Each structure stands twice: as C-alpha cells, then as structure tokens.
Amino acid sequence: MRSIPLPRTLRDIPPLDSFTAVSDPVQRAVQLGKLARAVGTLPAAYARLRASSLLEALPGRQVQELAAVVGVHPTRVSQLLARARRLTAAVAS
Numbered sequence: 001m002r003s004i005p006l007p008r009t010l011r012d013i014p015p016l017d018s019f020t021a022v023s024d025p026v027q028r029a030v031q032l033g034k035l036a037r038a039v040g041t042l043p044a045a046y047a048r049l050r051a052s053s054l055l056e057a058l059p060g061r062q063v064q065e066l067a068a069v070v071g072v073h074p075t076r077v078s079q080l081l082a083r084a085r086r087l088t089a090a091v092a093s
Contacts, residue, residue, distance in 0.1 A: 013035065013039065013043070013046070014035075016045055016046065016049065019031060019032055019035075019046070019049055025053040025054070025056040025057035026057045026066070026069055026070070028049070028050075028053040029050055029053040029057065029066075030071070032046055032049060032050035033050065033070050033071060036050070047083075048083075048084075048087055050080065051080040051081070051083040051087065052084045052088075054066060054077060054080050054081055054084065055081055055084035055088070058081065063081070
C-alpha cells in the first residue's frame with residue numbers, strides 16, 4: 001500500500017479524496033492518524049473520516065487490536081468509535 005505524503009502545515013494537507021481512496025479502513029485510519037500527528041490536529045472532515053474508518057473496521061476485531069494497529073491507546077479508539085456512532089445516528093435521524 002502506498003503511503004500518503006505527510007504535510008508540515010494544515011495548508012499542505014492532501015485532499016480528502018486521497019484518504020477515501022484507501023480501501024482498507026484500518027490502513028485509512030492509520031494514514032489519518034499519521035496526518036494528525038504531523039499537523040497537530042485534523043480538520044473536521046478528516047477527523048470524521050478517521051472515526052468512521054475505525055467503526056467500519058471494528059466488526060470481527062477487538063478495540064485493543066485496532067489500537068495496536070493504529071498506534072493509539074484503546075481508550076482513544078473507544079472515543080473515536082463513540083464519535084463515529086454519534087455522527088452515524090445524527091445522519092440517520
């Protein structure tokens with residue numbers, strides 16, 4: 001899998017499409033996590049995509065497994081999953 005180049009500033013962030021094109025949700029979340037670490041914070045659309053990618057990857061996996069692959073604490077994965085569930089519920093209503 002190709003790695004998406006990481007910017008040094010928010011102005012240089014690759015287009016959102018370059019992340020949505022990553023078919024594996026775990027690898028998509030990993031790439032977005034690297035982006036978050038590179039620029040310090042993610043714009044809202046990127047943060048939503050990261051959370052929804054983890055939610056998509058969850059079936060058949062444990063939170064601890066996702067955390068290890070993505071490189072964050074299991075509590076952070078749980079927070080991101082909760083965010084994705086809230087966003088999904090808000091869109092559905």
